Amino acid sequence: MQRNSVAPAWAGALAGLVSGGVALGVAQLVAAFVGPETFPVVAVGDVTVDLSPAPVKEFAISAFGENDKTVLIGGVLVVLAAVAALIGVLALRRLAYGFAGLAAFGVIGAVAVLTRPGAGVLDLLPTLVGVAAGAWALSWLVRRATPDAGADAGGDAEASSSAAGAAVERPAVMRAGDDLRAFDRRRLLTGAAGGVVVAGAAAVLGRQLGGRQVVDAARVGVALPKPVTPAKPVPAGADLRINGLSSFITKNHDFYRVDTALIVPQVDPRDWKLRIHGMVDRPVELTYADLLAMPLTEADVTLTCVSNEVGGEYVGNARWLGARMAEVLRKAGLQSGADMLLSTSADGFTCGTPVDVVMDGRDALFAIAMNGEALPVEHGFPVRQVVPGLYGYVSATKWVVDLKVTRFDQDEAYWTPRGWAAKGPIKTQSRIDVPKSGASLKPGRTTIAGVAWAQHTGVDAVEVRVDGGEWRQARPAEVPGPDTWRQWSIDWDAAPGRHTIQVRATDAAGRTQTEQEAPPAPDGATGWHTITVQVAQA
Missing domain, CATH: 2.60.40.650 (Immunoglobulin-like)
Structure with a gap:
């Protein structure tokens, strides 16, 4: 028999919100061990970015600038909060409805995780554990809110009802056959407070264990080699020093950031490798130490995003240090007919760079440093590409881990099927x-x-x-x-x-x-x- 509850709708919404928070907090904690990109909110956000039409992406960048990712994640969380509240309200009527709602969102999260490049079964663990934790929290809070709901929630109704004592709010009228449940506000609120603590602690611990501290420490510990080919001295008249005029060198914290990474990849340089394969005579695999041991070149290069509007701010100039891409490719031996370098980021983003541009003598680099310090994590640490003369979407792959030598008529990079040109020379x-x-x-x-x-x-x-x-x-x-x-x-x-x-x-x-x-x-x-x-x- 279905049992009706006198608990108000806000009680169910609160139970749903707290349960959703527990699910996300536990999922983030588990993702810290599996991989930050397996956090279901990030996975859903990534899928949203991938599936969004080009005009929507352009609007997001134009309207929100570098905060577009924060806005997207915030939007996903708002939607999750609204649905979690609805799930909680439904769970007061029948707990099975709440479980079904959580399961549906678990399926959405699991599908989003599995669409990531290279995803495996283990990557589902944060979503599955998070949903299980949310379901347990929802059941527990419903039992606390309606202590005589033993038939649905599986708890000891008599014991709960007795423990509630005078705190239980009884309905004014108990009609025969309705079998109404009592509502215990105090037990719900104390339970919700405990759930918030668990959710918050799990989320904070998950962020701390997510690799940022390890990577930040590794970055600080990098001893940058001196360039074999240093940059030309900046002329004394390069910076007019006019108030309000962009400085000749853009400081790292002021340099624009436009990419598809909702969560900045945390790549430990000790684990980093760059694989070069495809249309080459000798496939090459470089470690970070290998790259630092190569003759390094220093160069002042301005980067520009193709999303930059006329008069826009998505442009900046920095001094980069790195190994020449042409030298690395010569070690691998380019085969005749190759005209594209398909580079892949640690987060799965791909970029197609014309071979002839990289090989024509310009300072195209696998960069390791920016303005005299190891690359900031948000700008590609430990290694990124810098190619003068091309918009970033076809040249400036951050967190680069793979380079396939191929052809434009055989492979496509991330933005090409989304309506952008395959080649992007910068316009004056x-x-x-x-x-x-x-x-x-x-x-x-x-x-x-x-x-x-x-x-x-x-x-x-x-x-x-x-x-x-x-x-x-x-x-x-x-x-x-x-x-x-x-x-x-x-x-x-x-x-x-x-x-x-x-x-x-x-x-x-x-x-x-x-x-x-x-x-x-x-x-x-x-x-x-x-x-x-x-x-x-x-």
């Missing part, structure tokens, strides 16, 4: 940093300044115009080579009123960036960066 672009769009200025002499880039060709000239007037040559800063952005500035006598300012750059091959506006997809945005400012009356 320029940006106004000073003044900011919408700024209010005083009349008189004003400095307009910004950066321009055209990796691996170099920027030759920058021009600025105001209110559609004549183009004026800006003063370009010095640069050490063609692979970095170039600062520029120009003076302007600002008259009162509203003004439109535009900028365009010309590369060293004589190509001036087009006025035609195009979105980032499929191969990079185009157009002139345009801002408006308001100059006050004198």
Whole structure:
């Protein structure tokens, strides 16, 4: 016979939320031993990213920037919380309904985990243990909330009812045949508090054991070798030191981050290996120590994301240290006809890089350091790719562990079937940093300044115009080579009123960036960066 409960809906929702928290906390703790990427929330988030149409991804990056992953994980957790609350309400009616709801979410999590590259049966353990812990917590909380529900929950109803004593809230009317359960608020709340403690402790311990501490310690302990080929000295005039202008070297903590990793891979350099195979004469496998023992090259290189809008912030310049990719590939022996390097990240992301670009003499690196220190974990530690002249989605694989020498007509990288171009040479672009769009200025002499880039060709000239007037040559800063952005500035006598300012750059091959506006997809945005400012009356 079905038993009805006088427990309010909020009691079931609370039981469901706490049970869901226990499930996720225990799952994260188990994932610390199996692998952080096996945490079901991360797996579901990864699948969401993979299945999202390109316009949705572009909107997320445009709207939330580097916080897009945080927003996605937050959204997944909000949905899980809402469903967990519903499961708790249903469990008050019949515990089997709650178990069925938890099982359904367990299946979704398991499927998401198994879709990861290289996933195995062991990777299901965090999801299975988490669901089991959540089911136990739900059953326990329902028994505490309705202590005479022995028929459904399997508990000792009489003992529970006696222990509740005066704390039990009895229904005002007990109609014959309804067989109503009593509701014990105190026991539910104390049980929920205990569940929150368990969930929180498991989650915190899971994060601590998830490998971050080990990898951070290993990173700090890396002794960087001196480069055999050091970078050219940065010219004294490379940084104009204008307030508000992007510095020539972007600090590591300010460098943009755009990737598909919801949880930053934690790769211990002692376990790291790079496998090079495919269309090669001699497959190669390198350890981290092998890479550090090679002749290393240092180079200043500006990286740009293909998602960068005109005037956007997804561009930065750093000094990189690493082994030349061309040298490693020569050791393996490239076979005739190979035109693509399919690199794979530790989290399964793939990237397709043109072979001819890597082999043409530019500073294409398996980088181990950034601005004088071992790569930050979020920027690819222990090893990432850096290839001047190509957008990051076809060149800059972080946490790289595999390199397959192949052909574009035989393999596809992650973004290609999602509508992006297979090859992504960087387009000449320029940006106004000073003044900011919408700024209010005083009349008189004003400095307009910004950066321009055209990796691996170099920027030759920058021009600025105001209110559609004549183009004026800006003063370009010095640069050490063609692979970095170039600062520029120009003076302007600002008259009162509203003004439109535009900028365009010309590369060293004589190509001036087009006025035609195009979105980032499929191969990079185009157009002139345009801002408006308001100059006050004198």
